[in-house]
Amino acid sequence: MRPKPRTDGPLPGPFRESFWRSPIRGPWLTSVFGLVLLIGIPVMFATGLFSYAAYNPNLASVNDETPGKGLLGFYLFSWPTHPIWLYRLNQGTHVTLGLVLVPIVAFKLWSVLPKLFEWPPLHSLAHLLERISLLAVVGGIIFELATGILNIQTYYKFPQGGNFYALHFYGAWVFIGGFVMHVAIKFPAMVRALRSHSMWDVLRTNLARTRPEPLDAGGLVALRPDPPTISRRGMLAFAGGASALVGLLVVGQSLGGPFRKTALLAPHGQEMTGVNGASPDFQVNMTAEGAGVTAADAHASTWTLTLNTGVITGTGMPPGGTDTVSKVTTLTRADLLKMEQHTVSLPIACVEGWSTENQTWTGVRLADLAKMAGVPEPSSMLTRSLQKGGAFSRAVMSQAQAIDPDSLLALQANGADLTLDHGYPARVIVPDAPGVHNTKWVSSLTFRR
């Protein structure tokens, strides 16, 4: 970038360099915040892409919230079932880290605010392109944080009819395009700025000895700084403290157990009361009421499980191909209880970041039901719920997920029959599947050849 003279331009107010007075604003401070984001944001992006892969969107149209993704699904792979804590860790990291980065993003934006009012606004074609990319970076990061933060609070006031998945996924790619460009351009300047003053010296410099950085070509350092009211180490502690506070008040909802109570400001930071008001129950994110399932629908005397086999004809998966389904048998809850029962210990982990510690699930192996249907090695398995409509009333599991010995059609949780909110009469529980794919109130299973 062409160095420009550091003098006041013709415009008043924030367009004037001397309008900006912070004595600690400068390349070094900006670079420290930038470095934190340079580490944090790729982790956010990677965990986000993993979470997207965990839905196995290429397996079936019902799994795919973004059917138009095109090349952006290039990296998709069959989501594994082990280690069983993988999705829990991935999503806890994604959501907690996103929240913890909110203060860092705010401090970083504060540190570069004079650049918004840079005058003249453009001095070359390269500079114009950089400023356009900044809209993707700044608009993009706020857009991603805002959609994520509103979604975990079930406050679906998004544009586009509230389709969170499409907004957050495509928005992430728009942002990352701008982010990569920003990093490519600014990385050398960041390294130079970080090397210009040692962190150790800054940490040993109190307020009285805090001085502005030397005037920089980029226009961050104030021409006429006010006397400092906070040291640089104070500013770092300020930003880090805000981050730590947000994190401490939220991480308990992902750790579970005794830590849940510490998540004072988190959607799943309260203990859930069981049916009898007794011991704490584990968390849910879709109640029977929300799913439109009544106790009458899910009554053991009338409920049956239908086992189907399916053949996909035509090209590829639906919607390209057509699912031809033939019914094999129906089973009552009593029939299921007569089959060989297995007990597994698995967590529930939600895309929204909260999770439970391992719960003890008892029921019939999905693999046994596949054998009963005559398809011991299904290419995939479609689950339908009694749930009325909604995006996740159906889900498709891969072969690896369907025949994993830990994958159950669970009838009991923690030694008692499932409660209605936990999916009575029967629910799917598959290791490492996102919570919404562990379909509750199951009405049929279709094993595809």
Add this chain to the structure above:
Amino acid sequence: MRWFSRLYGSNPLHLLVTIACFAIAGYAANKLAAGGDVKGILIWLVGAVVGHDLILFPLYALADRSIMTVFRRRPPALPAVPWINHLRVPVVFSAILLLIWFPLIFRLPTQFQADHTTLPTSVYMGRWLAVTGALFLLSALALAVRLAVGGGRRRQDRAPSLVRSGQRARSGQHARSGQHARSGQYEDVASALGLTSGAPAADPHERLPRVDHPR
């Protein structure tokens, strides 16, 4: 090469990176727009930038400067230690928590309990207020301790913010005087930062030394 730089404003690599990144972002933006609500998304994207840079920030800056001005006009009441951060920190911490959790705090997601979690939203306002109260209390306690312990002793090197405004650096010319290049030896940095023993009293108009590295 030189003609390119003059025309474009940077090197060819810059242009290649730019095109590659714009291609990725543009491809995804096209998918985003395919959802149909282009206006809604643009309002969000631009609204995010405007909301932060042109509304939130000026409000914050105005509040910060106002409070400094108000307190400066009452010099006898000013403590001898830097006090402003004892106000800034709890205010900003509390505001960030509100910014993140306002839907739950104001009980906006109406189906949160019935359709989703079975958990009430009524607790969040109380929790946020309690955390805010605790932050202010801790901050006040910390200030009280600083006043009791260090108030008198620190009077010598107290914050320049408490110096009368007339003494503050006003001249850009003067401010630039600290810009001269230094050799970058550690001793130089340490002495300028006042880290060496017997360092002279710091001049508030001085700048950090420039440390030059080979490019």
